[in-house]
Amino acid sequence: MEKIIVGIKRVVDYNVRVRVRSDGSGVETDGVKMSINPFDEIALEEALRIKEAGKASEVIAVSIGTPEAQQQLRTGLAMGADRAILVTVDGTVDPLSIARVFKVLAEKEGAGLVLLGKQAIDGDHSQVPQMLAALWGRPQATFASGMSIDGSKARVQREVDAGIETVEVELPAVISVDLRLNEPRYVKLPDIMKAKKKPLEEISIADLGIEAGPVVTEGSYASPEGRQRGVRVDDVSALVNLLNEKGLV
Amino acid sequence: MARILIVAEHDGSALNPSTSKCVSCAAAIDGVEIDVVVLGASVADIANQCAAIDGVSRVRTIERPENEHPIAAVQAPQVAAICDDYSHVLGPSTTFGRDLMPHVAALLGVNQVSDIMSVEGPQTFKRPVYAGNAIVTVEAPDDAKLVATVRIASWPAAAGGNAAPVEAVTVDTAVPSHTQYIGLEATASDRPDLQTAARVVAGGRAFGSAEKFELLYELADVLGAGVGATRAAVDAGYCPNDMQVGQTGKIIAPELYVAIGISGAIQHMTGIKDAGTIVAINKDEDALIFEAADIGLVADLFDALPELIEALR
Numbered sequence: 001m002e003k004i005i006v007g008i009k010r011v012v013d014y015n016v017r018v019r020v021r022s023d024g025s026g027v028e029t030d031g032v033k034m035s036i037n038p039f040d041e042i043a044l045e046e047a048l049r050i051k052e053a054g055k056a057s058e059v060i061a062v063s064i065g066t067p068e069a070q071q072q073l074r075t076g077l078a079m080g081a082d083r084a085i086l087v088t089v090d091g092t093v094d095p096l097s098i099a100r101v102f103k104v105l106a107e108k109e110g111a112g113l114v115l116l117g118k119q120a121i122d123g124d125h126s127q128v129p130q131m132l133a134a135l136w137g138r139p140q141a142t143f144a145s146g147m148s149i150d151g152s153k154a155r156v157q158r159e160v161d162a163g164i165e166t167v168e169v170e171l172p173a174v175i176s177v178d179l180r181l182n183e184p185r186y187v188k189l190p191d192i193m194k195a196k197k198k199p200l201e202e203i204s205i206a207d208l209g210i211e212a213g214p215v216v217t218e219g220s221y222a223s224p225e226g227r228q229r230g231v232r233v234d235d236v237s238a239l240v241n242l243l244n245e246k247g248l249v
Numbered sequence: 250m251a252r253i254l255i256v257a258e259h260d261g262s263a264l265n266p267s268t269s270k271c272v273s274c275a276a277a278i279d280g281v282e283i284d285v286v287v288l289g290a291s292v293a294d295i296a297n298q299c300a301a302i303d304g305v306s307r308v309r310t311i312e313r314p315e316n317e318h319p320i321a322a323v324q325a326p327q328v329a330a331i332c333d334d335y336s337h338v339l340g341p342s343t344t345f346g347r348d349l350m351p352h353v354a355a356l357l358g359v360n361q362v363s364d365i366m367s368v369e370g371p372q373t374f375k376r377p378v379y380a381g382n383a384i385v386t387v388e389a390p391d392d393a394k395l396v397a398t399v400r401i402a403s404w405p406a407a408a409g410g411n412a413a414p415v416e417a418v419t420v421d422t423a424v425p426s427h428t429q430y431i432g433l434e435a436t437a438s439d440r441p442d443l444q445t446a447a448r449v450v451a452g453g454r455a456f457g458s459a460e461k462f463e464l465l466y467e468l469a470d471v472l473g474a475g476v477g478a479t480r481a482a483v484d485a486g487y488c489p490n491d492m493q494v495g496q497t498g499k500i501i502a503p504e505l506y507v508a509i510g511i512s513g514a515i516q517h518m519t520g521i522k523d524a525g526t527i528v529a530i531n532k533d534e535d536a537l538i539f540e541a542a543d544i545g546l547v548a549d550l551f552d553a554l555p556e557l558i559e560a561l562r
Contacts, residue, residue, distance in 0.1 A: 096358075126351070164491075218387055227522060236557050
């Protein structure tokens with residue numbers, strides 16, 4: 001296979017304690033650390049390993065977002081992606097439009113594989129990989145915790161509610177990755193310097209001929225109803241008494 | 250008026266309780282008609298289980314040999330093919346529904362509403378974002394079909410006792426052959442299913458090994474409980490992945506959740522915030538889990554657990 005496309009989304013860092021803005025317009029992002037969506041980092045790591053095993057010739061990192069997403073693409077290039085494409089949008093963009101972007105790029109580049117995170121940790125939609133497979137008319141293997149490429153096929157272990165399901169898909173295909181697929185590499189300083197010279201192309205979503213819609217509109221954000229701190233018990237027998245009183249055991 | 254189609258989840262022999270929870274959500278949307286479609290190779294038993302759910306108007310079956318295993322690229326075109334008469338198409342936010350429904354949505358040219366927690370209007374819903382740290386109200390356009398997944402931990406199972414009519418539907422839509430199902434490695438367990446158990450006990454990395462996790466299974470058996478775990482415990486190899494509870498694992502709402510040696514990371518708490526009563530046992534008195542626990546006990550799990558098992562036996 002020649003090319004692998006990897007999706008990279010800029011999101012609020014995994015370790016940030018997210019707070020809803022007081023006016024309900026969204027979550028606080030001012031001065032908040034932004035990173036690559038952790039699932040996307042795993043997707044990129046897998047793509048790099050496939051390339052390093054001689055089974056792909058080029059890894060292309062693609063982000064759809066505001067110009068700030070350049071930072072995350074540069075990190076992706078430092079990890080080892082060969083080049084990057086930033087498809088710029090104003091503000092947020094809906095999952096179906098993102099899937100349309102990936103379809104256009106997958107066809108234009110002749111990608112053999114599109115590797116995406118199984119969900120982004122901000123919107124938690126978990127839609128784009130499945131939508132891309134539908135629009136592109138290619139196989140989907142979601143929630144991958146293991147995979148191997150053999151010629152024109154990929155064998156994928158999927159984490160499903162009942163256990164681990166194995167499927168075999170013909171390439172080109174869309175694979176969405178889960179947490180246990182691999183552990184992404186750390187970026188080294190020399191790689192960050194080298195990444196600055198790698199190509200990063202910018203193109204607007206309108207130039208790809210994609211119009212959003214029909215969009216599910218977001219209204220106000222609210223904090224979830226918090227649980228109240230309960231009581232402390234001193235020992236196991238007090239715990240058992242309390243459970244008995246509440247009729248829970 | 251909403252005419253709603255629900256895609257049933259099953260394993261070939263039993264209907265998954267997620268389907269009945271979707272019916273509860275559909276009833277809240279004020280569906281004048283709630284149909285359930287069952288796809289499979291041979292689904293007469295499953296169809297009867299669907300027909301018994303209160304609120305179901307009609308059960309439709311699509312039996313084809315290609316439907317023996319739930320391959321989204323195979324099943325989605327068939328679901329899309331029978332959607333014309335419906336305003337809403339729902340599936341559960343289990344791995345089955347999360348795999349299938351966005352594929353259906355894209356074939357229909359619409360975005361999906363993921364993880365409906367509550368219904369605010371026929372096109373207006375609340376759903377969790379940022380691992381449940383924020384709840385957003387979303388509105389789907391009313392001139393387009395609505396495809397959604399239902400966050401099953403937010404909904405009760407609908408009652409039984411119905412006897413809705415069952416009818417077979419012939420869908421001759423071409424389906425792809427590019428995906429082969431190879432097999433399922435299921436965790437063999439006689440314990441209650443984690444996602445529907447009334448009681449769940451769960452362990453974290455503090456257990457230290459797979460052998461020590463046996464203590465947790467012992468407690469589960471005394472309580473008749475399902476068993477869950479944190480991501481850290483799964484990653485450390487103490488237990489299989491299908492036991493993971495949290496943002497990227499299972500979202501559950503048991504009546505009783507006993508968290509043992511679990512620190513309470515945000516991503517884990519997302520998975521249990523709808524539990525009835527949370528009990529936490531942890532030797533670190535500053536552990537985050539105590540902020541959300543109804544009953545907390547500061548103790549070393551290796552002291553407390555054998556004592557608890559003995560007391561409950």
